[in-house]
Amino acid sequence: MHEDRQKRVNGNWPMLAGFLVLLWRNAPGAELTVLPEYLRPDPFGGVVAVDNLPGRQVEPISFDEKHPLELKGARGAYVSFHLVVEIPDGADYRLAFTLDDKSGKLEADLFREWFHFTESDRNYYPDALVPVSLPYASRMPDPENHIAKQTAQPFWVDIWIPQDAQPGICRGQASLETGKEHRTLPFALNVLPAVVPAEDVVTVDHNSYGSSWLADYYPGTKVPSAASFRLMHLYHGIFYDHRGAYHQLGYGHGGKVIPEFAPALTGSGRSRRIANWDLYDRQYGPLLDGSAFKDSRRGPRPIPFAYLPINPEWPASFLWWGEPGYEAEFVSVVSEMERHFREKGWTGTRFEMFFNHKKRYKAFPWDGDETRFPKDDKYFIEYGRLLKKALPPDSPVKFDFRIDASWDMERQFKSLAGIINFWVCGGSMFSWYDDAPRMLKERGDIVWIYGGPPPVTMVSSAITEHPLRVWLYGIDGWVHWQTVDPGNDPWFHFSGGGTVLAYPGARFGIHGPIPSLRLKIQRNCLQDLALLDSLKSRRKAGDLKTEVARRYNGTTPAQWWTPRPALADTPPYDWTNNSIDEATKAAEHPRPNLDARAWEGVHRFVLELAMEEK
Amino acid sequence: MKYRISAPAAAILLSVCLAAFAQEAGAPPGTKESVARDLDEVARVATVMVDGDVCQQIMTRRALGFMFAANPKDPWAASDNFDVNDEPYIQTKKTLIRLSRLLPYPCDVNLWMPFADRPGKIQVLIRNVNEWSQFWTWGILVQDIPPEMKRVLETGRRETVTRKPGLISVLAPVHNSLGESVALVEVVGLEPGGTPPDVHARLGNESYGPAGLR
Numbered sequence: 144m145h146e147d148r149q150k151r152v153n154g155n156w157p158m159l160a161g162f163l164v165l166l167w168r169n170a171p172g173a174e175l176t177v178l179p180e181y182l183r184p185d186p187f188g189g190v191v192a193v194d195n196l197p198g199r200q201v202e203p204i205s206f207d208e209k210h211p212l213e214l215k216g217a218r219g220a221y222v223s224f225h226l227v228v229e230i231p232d233g234a235d236y237r238l239a240f241t242l243d244d245k246s247g248k249l250e251a252d253l254f255r256e257w258f259h260f261t262e263s264d265r266n267y268y269p270d271a272l273v274p275v276s277l278p279y280a281s282r283m284p285d286p287e288n289h290i291a292k293q294t295a296q297p298f299w300v301d302i303w304i305p306q307d308a309q310p311g312i313c314r315g316q317a318s319l320e321t322g323k324e325h326r327t328l329p330f331a332l333n334v335l336p337a338v339v340p341a342e343d344v345v346t347v348d349h350n351s352y353g354s355s356w357l358a359d360y361y362p363g364t365k366v367p368s369a370a371s372f373r374l375m376h377l378y379h380g381i382f383y384d385h386r387g388a389y390h391q392l393g394y395g396h397g398g399k400v401i402p403e404f405a406p407a408l409t410g411s412g413r414s415r416r417i418a419n420w421d422l423y424d425r426q427y428g429p430l431l432d433g434s435a436f437k438d439s440r441r442g443p444r445p446i447p448f449a450y451l452p453i454n455p456e457w458p459a460s461f462l463w464w465g466e467p468g469y470e471a472e473f474v475s476v477v478s479e480m481e482r483h484f485r486e487k488g489w490t491g492t493r494f495e496m497f498f499n500h501k502k503r504y505k506a507f508p509w510d511g512d513e514t515r516f517p518k519d520d521k522y523f524i525e526y527g528r529l530l531k532k533a534l535p536p537d538s539p540v541k542f543d544f545r546i547d548a549s550w551d552m553e554r555q556f557k558s559l560a561g562i563i564n565f566w567v568c569g570g571s572m573f574s575w576y577d578d579a580p581r582m583l584k585e586r587g588d589i590v591w592i593y594g595g596p597p598p599v600t601m602v603s604s605a606i607t608e609h610p611l612r613v614w615l616y617g618i619d620g621w622v623h624w625q626t627v628d629p630g631n632d633p634w635f636h637f638s639g640g641g642t643v644l645a646y647p648g649a650r651f652g653i654h655g656p657i658p659s660l661r662l663k664i665q666r667n668c669l670q671d672l673a674l675l676d677s678l679k680s681r682r683k684a685g686d687l688k689t690e691v692a693r694r695y696n697g698t699t700p701a702q703w704w705t706p707r708p709a710l711a712d713t714p715p716y717d718w719t720n721n722s723i724d725e726a727t728k729a730a731e732h733p734r735p736n737l738d739a740r741a742w743e744g745v746h747r748f749v750l751e752l753a754m755e756e757k
Numbered sequence: 758m759k760y761r762i763s764a765p766a767a768a769i770l771l772s773v774c775l776a777a778f779a780q781e782a783g784a785p786p787g788t789k790e791s792v793a794r795d796l797d798e799v800a801r802v803a804t805v806m807v808d809g810d811v812c813q814q815i816m817t818r819r820a821l822g823f824m825f826a827a828n829p830k831d832p833w834a835a836s837d838n839f840d841v842n843d844e845p846y847i848q849t850k851k852t853l854i855r856l857s858r859l860l861p862y863p864c865d866v867n868l869w870m871p872f873a874d875r876p877g878k879i880q881v882l883i884r885n886v887n888e889w890s891q892f893w894t895w896g897i898l899v900q901d902i903p904p905e906m907k908r909v910l911e912t913g914r915r916e917t918v919t920r921k922p923g924l925i926s927v928l929a930p931v932h933n934s935l936g937e938s939v940a941l942v943e944v945v946g947l948e949p950g951g952t953p954p955d956v957h958a959r960l961g962n963e964s965y966g967p968a969g970l971r
Contacts, residue, residue, distance in 0.1 A: 355955050397888040456886050462854045464847060503836040503898060505884045508846040516840060716838070721830040 173236065175319040175326040176203030177212055178225040180664060181603045181739045184297040186258050186267050186290045188229050194603050194739040203227045203295075205328070211314070212330035217753055219306040219339040220670040222332060223663060225256070226298045226317055230283040236321040238298065239278040243314045249332075250440075251315070252301040253277060256660065258288050259637035261600060268599040270659045271633070271646040272299050289635070299663060302332060303440055310336040337753035341441065343669055344676035345613045346620035348388045348448070348591065349644060351378075351627045353401055360647035361654060367403040372426050376435040377655035378627065379446060381645050384439055385658060385666040386673075388447050390622075392497075396504040398456025405452035406483075408476060415458065415472040417479045424487075431489040445491030451542075453477070453496045455507045455522075470529060477533035484540040493589075495545040495565060496530055498522075513549045513569075515716050520558050527562035543589065550715035552576070556583065565589040567622055570612070571727055575711055577704040580617045591620035596661065598639035604741040606661045607668040611745070614672050615688055615700050627656070668742055671749045678752045694744035702732040785862040789948050793917050793925050796944045799859050800915050800929035803866060803942040807852055809933030812870060812940045814845040815882055824899060825875060836898050841882075850883050853942070857885060864946035865889045868931070869906060870939070877902055882940075889945045889954065891921040910938045923951035 178184055182201055183191045190201045203225070206212045216222035228236060242249050254272035261268055267290065275298065284293035300317075317328040357364050357371050364370050375391070382389040393404020403426040409418035429435035433443035455461050458476035463469040484494070498511020509519040527544055534542055544562060548555055549569035553576055556566070566583060570592040573579065583590045592613065597605035609621040629646050630638035644665075645656040675687065682690075688700045708726035710718060785792045816824075823838035831837075853866040867890055868883040879902040881893045892903055902910075909916050909928045918926045925948055931940035947953060 395888050397884050397886045399886050399888060460854070462851055462858075464851075502841060503839040504896070505881050506886075506888070508841045508843045508850070515837065518843075719828070719831040720833055720837070721828075 172231070173234070173319060173321045173324045173326060174203075174205060174227075174229040175317055175328045176205050176227045176229060177328065178203045178227060178297070179740075179743065180223045180225065180299075180667065181741075181743055182225070183269050183603050183660065184225050184227050184256070184295055185269075186284075186288075186293040186295055188227075188231075188295045191266065191268055193600065196738055196740065203229070206330070208327075208329050212328065213333070214302070214330055215333035215335060215750060216302070216304055217335045217337040217339050217670075217674055217750070218304050218308050218310070219341065220304055220674070221663075221667060222302045222304065223667055224300050226253070226300050226328070228283065228296045228298070228319055229294055230321055231294050233283045233294075234321045235280070235282045236319060237278055237280045239318045240300070241315050241318075242302070246309055248305050248308045249313055249334075250303045252303070253279065254299040254301075254658070255279075255281075255285075256297040256299055257634070258290055258293075259599065259633060259640070260635055261637045261639055263639055264600055266600075268637075269297060270599045270640055270661065272658050272660055272663065273648075273651045274653070274657065299660060301663070304332075304334055305440070306338050306341075308334050310334050335750065335753055337674060337750075337756050339670045339674045340677050343386055343673050345610045345669060345672055346388055346447065346591070347386070347610055347665060347669060348390055348620055348622040349382045349626035350390045350392075350593075350622055350624055352392045352625070353395075354391065354393075354403065355401075356627065361649050367401075367422055367426065369425075372403070374655060375426060376429055378645065379430055380436055380439060381656045381658055381662075382626075383436055383441060383444075383446070385662050386441075386669040387662075387665070388620075389626075390448060390450055392450050392499055393452050394454050394457065394499070396500050397506040398454045398461065398500070400452045400454075400457050404450075405457060406476075406480070408458055411460070411472070412463070412468045413471050413475075415475050417476060417483070420483060428487070431484075431487070431492050433491070445489065447491075448493050448495060451480075451494050451496050453526075454498060454500065455511070461507070470532070473529045474533045477530065481534050481538055481540050481542070485538060490539045490541065493541045493543050493565075495543050496526065497545040497547070498526075499547075512547050514546070514555065515550045517551065517554065517558070520555070523559055523562055527559075547593070550718060553579075553711065554715070560586065563588070565591075567591045567593055570594045570609070570621075572723065574703070574705040574731070575707045575727075577707075584617065589620070590618040591622055592616075592618065593622035593624055595641050596623045596626060596644050598641040599637070599661070600639055602737050602741075603661075603664060603739050604737050606665045607742040607745075608737065610665065610668050610672060611691070611695060611742075612703055614676070615692060615703050664742070667746070671742075671746050674753055675745075675749045678749075678756070681752060681755065690748060691745050694748050695741050696735050696737055698732075698734055702734055705731040784947050784951060785860075785949050787949055789919075789925065792946055792949060793927070795860050796864060796925055796927040796946055797915060797917060799856055799864065799866065800927040800942060800944045802859065803853075803856050803944060804915075804929045804931065806856060807849065807868070807931045807940070807942060809931045809937070809939040811845045811849055812868060812882070812931060813933060815841050815849060815870075817842055821872075824872070824880075825878075839898065846883065850885075853883055853885060856942075856944070860946070862946065863887055864944060867893070867943040867945065869941050869943060871902060871906075871910060872899075879903075879906060881943075887953065889924060889947075890943060891918055891924050891926045891945060892943065906941060909941050913938055921954075923948050923954065 182194050185191050214222050240251055242251050253275050255275050256269035257271040258267040258269055284290055285296055313332045315330055319326040354366050357374050358366050379389045394400045403422040406417045406423045407419040410416050430446045433445045437443045459469045459472035500507050500511045502510050509522045543565040545565035546563045547567045549572055552568050573592050613621050625642040626644040628642040644659050644662045648655050648657040692698045692700050705727055708730040710726035817840045820838055820840040823835050826834055828834045856866045857864050865885040865887045867881055869879055870882045871879045878899050880899045905916050905918050909930055913930050915929045926943050926945040929942050930938040933939045
């Protein structure tokens with residue numbers, strides 16, 4: 144067994160040089176092993192099939208005192224890996240983890256990885272990460288996860304290296320006790336002088352709708368209440384801690400605003416005004432002044448973006464649309480909002496006027512979201528006029544007019560120039576228009592693209608593809624469409640996670656969200672991108688992009704665009720989903736499938752560059 | 758933009774103005790029966806006030822052409838091509854909003870329209886701010902005509918419905934100038950003490966996701 148496994152190890156992992164130094168140790172019983180972050184463990188001592196590298200069977204690796212696990216990372220960032228407890232015959236165990244950091248600045252977080260049974264392919268995938276206190280005691284098989292014949296329990300390890308940490312080697316160890324057996328896994332973390340900037344070069348946004356779901360996920364929680372506000376701040380906090388942004392839309396397709404997402408109004412026509420800010424300020428105040436994040440390792444900071452509650456029915460009643468009363472109500476209330484935000488000093492957030500309704504939902508006669516018919520432009524033009532009229536030209540409060548565009552984006556880039564300044568575009572169709580980033584960025588617009596989070600059944604590196612695409616395109620951000628909906632039974636009958644990146648922690652006695660493994664991988668990708676972008680002084684941006692695309696999946700930056708198909712010359716209202724797919728497939732450059740280590744190649748490149756920095 | 762308002766509207770408008778400010782109040786007072794009576798009165802007025810000829814002009818001819826077009830390669834064809842003519846839509850929606858403001862507590866007045874060439878099918882064509890309905894399944898474009906609605910269209914008589922806990926609806930016919938029942942309104946409110954239903958998008962169902970995501 145020993146020799147066989149030694150061969151497997153040596154044969155499978157040389158590409159991990161720089162991350163791992165390999166060694167084999169006799170271990171007939173329990174073992175404590177490691178996998179890099181992009182190889183997700185399975186419950187039986189292997190790696191989930193989709194993450195296995197082409198032609199190779201990978202298994203977790205052990206280390207000892209002479210050959211410790213070697214890690215390296217920049218300051219202002221996390222270093223992560225999977226620590227795997229393997230107990231073939233099942234038993235109680237106790238896990239400890241220590242950092243020998245005399246400065247006390249480095250911190251380690253461990254999370255138990257929950258295995259979700261996924262209905263689509265009837266496999267187990269680790270994704271939800273349950274925070275654990277150390278030392279941690281449990282049993283194999285895990286008493287909660289209920290997996291027959293489970294032999295391996297992985298823990299996600301995050302080591303936080305603050306910006307002011309001393310560069311050099313920090314040692315530590317993980318240790319496992321089970322019965323009379325005792326295993327240790329020593330490691331040496333090389334803290335590099337390089338510092339990851341606090342500011343991200345790519346905004347990854349996490350979208351959601353409303354707040355009523357809080358009562359479903361956290362039984363007994365009244366919405367709105369102090370408890371629901373706290374929960375909402377925790378949701379913002381978990382995405383902020385993972386270098387992301389978080390949006391909650393606060394109104395329905397018919398225009399009804401949720402009380403805590405808009406100030407209460409009174410009056411009609413000329414007398415329309417704000418009556419009460421109480422609920423809004425209690426929910427949003429700590430987010431807009433940053434105090435909600437006072438305990439974050441990233442420090443307190445206002446949320447970067449927030450939807451406004453403005454819609455065709457608020458603050459002006461649609462009853463007055465086209466009449467003087469509509470303008471009177473709109474301008475009066477939005478002016479009051481600007482004044483309130485200014486007086487509160489809420490100038491660090493971009494407030495977005497965004498229309499989410501569609502005709503198909505039968506409440507308004509035009510598409511605010513994903514406009515398909517050119518005749519609907521007139522509504523955007525009118526709202527642009529109203530917003531401009533409501534705001535003082537020299538306001539320090541930032542108001543943006545955002546549109547989420549798909550079918551008709553190319554035409555709207557021109558027809559709504561100077562009206563829309565924040566474009567959130569369907570990623571697939573945006574890839575047809577390689578001239579769009581320069582045109583939009585030169586006029587100062589914000590440009591994001593959107594899609595859904597990759598489900599757990601996709602290769603682990605899939606979550607890094609979208610941030611990288613944004614960086615290669617030279618635009619500003621990516622939106623995961625929906626990120627807090629785990630489905631009906633995420634724990635034992637999982638729908639795949641295409642709408643969730645933060646899970647409700649209530650099942651584990653945690654009154655707040657817990658992160659996903661995909662969110663962690665995404666965060667680590669974002670910190671690499673921030674560091675990479677800060678190194679532009681060393682190499683031309685174009686050269687960096689070329690090298691990163693090559694290391695990621697053997698592509699060139701140009702291959703990330705789809706040559707504009709002939710379909711784009713026909714009216715978008717004549718397109719079908721099928722014709723879009725066919726046009727894209729026919730035109731797009733062939734790209735190799737992602738494998739699990741795609742981002743690892745970029746990560747190593749970034750660290751190489753960072754180590755060249757003096 | 759100009760909108761037609763018929764003469765009997767004047768009296769109603771006065772009560773609209775009086776009621777408008779009281780609407781913020783919330784759940785209705787009184788009993789289930791008194792709320793049903795209030796809704797019935799609004800429904801009675803709606804039959805007079807809502808112009809069936811205008812309602813028949815709301816959908817574009819193009820959108821109607823896609824409404825029942827079966828395309829297995831493009832299951833969203835009907836909804837992606839759903840479109841309305843602004844002027845009749847807005848005129849009718851404003852009338853529905855005014856009708857809802859006849860009461861001093863929240864209610865919605867929804868417009869439902871059957872299809873001349875598809876007996877047995879109906880769609881909600883205009884909804885309102887609270888998004889209440891006892892008949893609409895969120896996101897559905899077209900549905901089978903419920904028996905209550907069929908009876909109202911056939912008999913011309915209003916009908917009170919309490920099929921969903923906490924909601925009361927009154928259905929009333931809408932006529933065109935030929936005297937035909939071409940649509941109906943659903944005047945819907947909460948029972949006293951009722952909890953507003955959660956009407957937001959059923960998330961996680963990809964059929965409701967953005968087109969740019971497909």
